[in-house]
Amino acid sequence: MQKKIEPFLYLAPALLVFILIFGYPLARLAVMSLQRPSQGQQTFVGLTNYKSIFSDSVFLTAVKNNAMLLICVPIMVVIALILAVFLFERIRGWQFYRTTLFLPYLLPITVVGLVFSYIFQLSGVLNEFLALIGLERLGLDWLGSPRYALYTLMFVVIWKEVGFGVVLFLARLMSVEEELFDAAKIDGANWWQLQWYITVPQLATVIEFFTVVSVITMLSWVFNYVYVMTAGGPGNSTMVTELYIYLTGFRYNQMNIASAVAVLLLLVTGVLIFLELRLRERSELMQVVG
Amino acid sequence: MRQKLQPLLHLALLVMLFAGCAAPAAQQTSAPAPAETSPAAEKVKLVVWWWGEQEAPGAQKWMDETIAKYQEANPNVTIEAVLQSTDTLIPAFQAAAAAKEGPDIQYFWGGVWTLESVWSGALIPLDDLIPAEERAHYINNFERAFDGKQYGIGWYLSGNPFVYNPKLFEQAGLSTTDLPDTWDELKAACTKLNEAGIIPIAGGLKDGWFGGWLFSIVGRQPHDSEKAFMEASVGKSKFTDPQFAEWWSRMKELIDAGCWNKDINSLDYQQGQDLFVQGKAAMIFGNDTFLKGWADVIGWDQIGVMPVPKYSSGKLADTYVVTAQGWGITSWSKYPKQAADFLMFMHTPERLNAWFQYTGVFPADDRLDTSLITIPQLKQIFEWDTTRPGPNLENFIPSMLDEQSNFAGAQLLFAGEKTPEELAQMAEEVIAKWREQNPDAVKNFELWLK
Numbered sequence: 001m002q003k004k005i006e007p008f009l010y011l012a013p014a015l016l017v018f019i020l021i022f023g024y025p026l027a028r029l030a031v032m033s034l035q036r037p038s039q040g041q042q043t044f045v046g047l048t049n050y051k052s053i054f055s056d057s058v059f060l061t062a063v064k065n066n067a068m069l070l071i072c073v074p075i076m077v078v079i080a081l082i083l084a085v086f087l088f089e090r091i092r093g094w095q096f097y098r099t100t101l102f103l104p105y106l107l108p109i110t111v112v113g114l115v116f117s118y119i120f121q122l123s124g125v126l127n128e129f130l131a132l133i134g135l136e137r138l139g140l141d142w143l144g145s146p147r148y149a150l151y152t153l154m155f156v157v158i159w160k161e162v163g164f165g166v167v168l169f170l171a172r173l174m175s176v177e178e179e180l181f182d183a184a185k186i187d188g189a190n191w192w193q194l195q196w197y198i199t200v201p202q203l204a205t206v207i208e209f210f211t212v213v214s215v216i217t218m219l220s221w222v223f224n225y226v227y228v229m230t231a232g233g234p235g236n237s238t239m240v241t242e243l244y245i246y247l248t249g250f251r252y253n254q255m256n257i258a259s260a261v262a263v264l265l266l267l268v269t270g271v272l273i274f275l276e277l278r279l280r281e282r283s284e285l286m287q288v289v290g
Numbered sequence: 291m292r293q294k295l296q297p298l299l300h301l302a303l304l305v306m307l308f309a310g311c312a313a314p315a316a317q318q319t320s321a322p323a324p325a326e327t328s329p330a331a332e333k334v335k336l337v338v339w340w341w342g343e344q345e346a347p348g349a350q351k352w353m354d355e356t357i358a359k360y361q362e363a364n365p366n367v368t369i370e371a372v373l374q375s376t377d378t379l380i381p382a383f384q385a386a387a388a389a390k391e392g393p394d395i396q397y398f399w400g401g402v403w404t405l406e407s408v409w410s411g412a413l414i415p416l417d418d419l420i421p422a423e424e425r426a427h428y429i430n431n432f433e434r435a436f437d438g439k440q441y442g443i444g445w446y447l448s449g450n451p452f453v454y455n456p457k458l459f460e461q462a463g464l465s466t467t468d469l470p471d472t473w474d475e476l477k478a479a480c481t482k483l484n485e486a487g488i489i490p491i492a493g494g495l496k497d498g499w500f501g502g503w504l505f506s507i508v509g510r511q512p513h514d515s516e517k518a519f520m521e522a523s524v525g526k527s528k529f530t531d532p533q534f535a536e537w538w539s540r541m542k543e544l545i546d547a548g549c550w551n552k553d554i555n556s557l558d559y560q561q562g563q564d565l566f567v568q569g570k571a572a573m574i575f576g577n578d579t580f581l582k583g584w585a586d587v588i589g590w591d592q593i594g595v596m597p598v599p600k601y602s603s604g605k606l607a608d609t610y611v612v613t614a615q616g617w618g619i620t621s622w623s624k625y626p627k628q629a630a631d632f633l634m635f636m637h638t639p640e641r642l643n644a645w646f647q648y649t650g651v652f653p654a655d656d657r658l659d660t661s662l663i664t665i666p667q668l669k670q671i672f673e674w675d676t677t678r679p680g681p682n683l684e685n686f687i688p689s690m691l692d693e694q695s696n697f698a699g700a701q702l703l704f705a706g707e708k709t710p711e712e713l714a715q716m717a718e719e720v721i722a723k724w725r726e727q728n729p730d731a732v733k734n735f736e737l738w739l740k
Contacts, residue, residue, distance in 0.1 A: 036729075036730075037730045038729065038730055039730070052723075052726060052727055055723075056723060057719070058694055117496075120556070121553060121556040121557065122552060122553035122555075122556045123553045123556075124556070141553070141555060141556055141705075142556070143496065143555075143556045144496065144553065144554070144555030144556030144701075144705065145555065145705055146701075146702065146705050146707050230496065231496065231497045231498055233495075233496065233498060233555075233697070233698060233701045234495070234496070234555050234698070234701035234702065234704075234705055235698045235699070235701045235702035235705065235707060235708070236694070236698050247693065249384075250380055250381040250384060251380065251689050251690075251693060252688070252689055252690040252693070252724075253384070253406050253410070253689070253731075254690075254727060254728065257727055
């Protein structure tokens with residue numbers, strides 16, 4: 001019995017700190033999401049705040065936009081995979097490309113957002129360039145039109161985030177045994193078959209990791225892009241849940257509503273991380289069994 | 291694993307930020323017990339969180355000098371002034387208010403921006419700290435009055451003239467003595483300016499703020515008082531009523547008349563204003579706090595000011611939009627009396643005159659030496675400030691309405707995505723949502739309305 005308790009005693013100080021730092025704020029957040037101010041007191045209102053946000057068209061737009069941003073994930077995976085393979089095969093100038101491809105990931109999002117804001121203005125660099133080469137008709141109000149702003153934002157997110165995937169995939173490819181590729185080549189596999197039957201399976205766990213991290217990014221880590229480039233506009237067309245939380249809490253002074261959205265966002269992200277952990281466990285188990 | 295969990299940790303931190311920053315429920319705010327007179331030797335430290343250099347360049351120099359002079363006169367007092375950015379001004383104070391730690395003196399925009407902190411118990415009334423005869427000199431006190439008490443004071447005035455470039459007017463064949471008075475005349479001027487290849491009116495809506503300005507400057511005309519908007523906010527009338535909806539149609543008329551820069555939705559507020567300073571646009575709905583700075587770049591000869599052309603005949607149509615940016619003393623300050631003394635020091639005639647000389651902006655105090663105002667355009671502004679002041683309507687509506695209706699609506703109108711009728715309906719839906727989500731705030735608005 002004593003032996004069973006002993007490890008927990010050793011863990012207790014760290015657990016206590018963990019609970020104080022993480023547990024208390026999370027519990028308080030959950031409680032706040034169930035309250036509203038009334039006559040000078042916080043009053044328990046059950047799920048009223050949750051019902052309220054689900055009937056708020058701006059919140060629903062934010063959720064829809066987060067869902068739209070998920071489209072970036074497969075695009076990023078495919079682009080990162082292709083680029084990693086090219087770099088792995090050491091195409092001419094691969095060292096230069098390796099650096100430049102990762103560079104966007106190192107740049108602060110604020111800087112990236114500001115630069116692209118100028119590029120994508122109606123009278124910005126991109127449209128001026130299109131006019132210069134006679135393609136003026138292709139010039140759009142990239143950030144000023146509710147129809148295009150979200151897609152423009154998605155482009156910038158992909159541009160910035162894909163470098164991380166390239167580095168992850170490349171690192172894994174470097175550790176794949178050369179013999180696998182050599183054996184396949186001897187068996188007559190062409191380039192596509194090499195990628196499909198060797199590269200992709202070997203990268204499976206890394207792809208899975210990058211996918212989950214990217215999904216989480218699209219759901220809860222795009223605030224800076226939106227805040228700098230569009231502030232959620234035009235007309236809420238690029239509103240995302242993080243910005244909704246910020247505006248509701250700090251601009252509209254509605255901390256209880258903001259708490260309810262934060263709880264939902266945390267739950268969704270938490271579920272995704274849990275799924276990723278389970279997937280990882282399963283694949284590790286299969287490797288051991290295999 | 292660490293990397294994998296990093297996003298969750300970040301999210302958890304964000305979540306905790308909200309939990310930690312959560313404002314407590316509105317607390318009973320009462321006048322503080324009169325502070326004990328501090329012994330002369332007692333060390334007092336006052337912390338001031340402020341904003342203003344952004345719209346009144348030169349404010350930093352004035353603030354540094356004011357603090358130095360005050361500390362010299364009061365050796366036991368140390369003042370630490372922290373200039374906030376536009377984005378951190380409100381969140382930082384809300385976090386401070388939740389923790390009941392932070393500045394002794396906080397900068398506030400007028401109206402609801404101040405009163406929300408009153409309602410949450412973060413500010414104390416100043417009636418017992420600043421004598422009535424002193425407060426009588428301050429301009430626009432009404433913006434910070436609630437339930438019979440004064441919860442803050444003004445610092446400087448920020449108004450919205452319609453600014454034009456006389457040289458560009460002449461270039462387009464427009465008179466600089468017979469300026470557009472009506473909406474139709476304004477549209478006709480737009481046509482002439484377009485024919486001359488000049489952008490008639492410049493603006494930038496990307497960051498939203500300018501949408502709120504347009505609401506305040508243009509939307510006011512059919513109304514007699516800001517109370518009309520407060521009444522509509524609490525549900526006594528509707529934002530779909532013709533007098534509230536009309537400004538959207540009038541804005542659409544200006545768009546159809548080609549009055550605006552085409553890239554208005556992809557420029558932020560400052561970039562829109564810069565088009566005027568760059569000599570590309572003939573008119574802007576400007577801010578008088580920027581006039582001196584613009585004149586330093588393009589010269590006073592390229593700056594003219596005029597009232598906003600009229601389309602309606604409400605009493606507010608003849609007023610000049612002006613608000614007093616100001617101060618409040620926090621409920622957790624250990625030295626409210628000393629804080630009030632410092633605020634009064636800011637309003638001494640020598641400091642008022644220095645403020646105007648450094649910034650070209652008018653202090654919110656009638657004791658300014660008016661002989662210092664030598665620029666005709668500024669004389670005109672001061673005359674409007676003192677003879678026909680009118681409220682900045684953004685200060686009298688919930689910020690949610692401003693952001694989700696005015697900011698977003700203006701962007702959708704200019705993008706051609708919504709009609710004026712749809713935007714009026716959108717405003718009504720937003721305010722209905724605000725009422726449903728904020729029953730306590732509605733009661734405060736009703737009390738404020740009285």
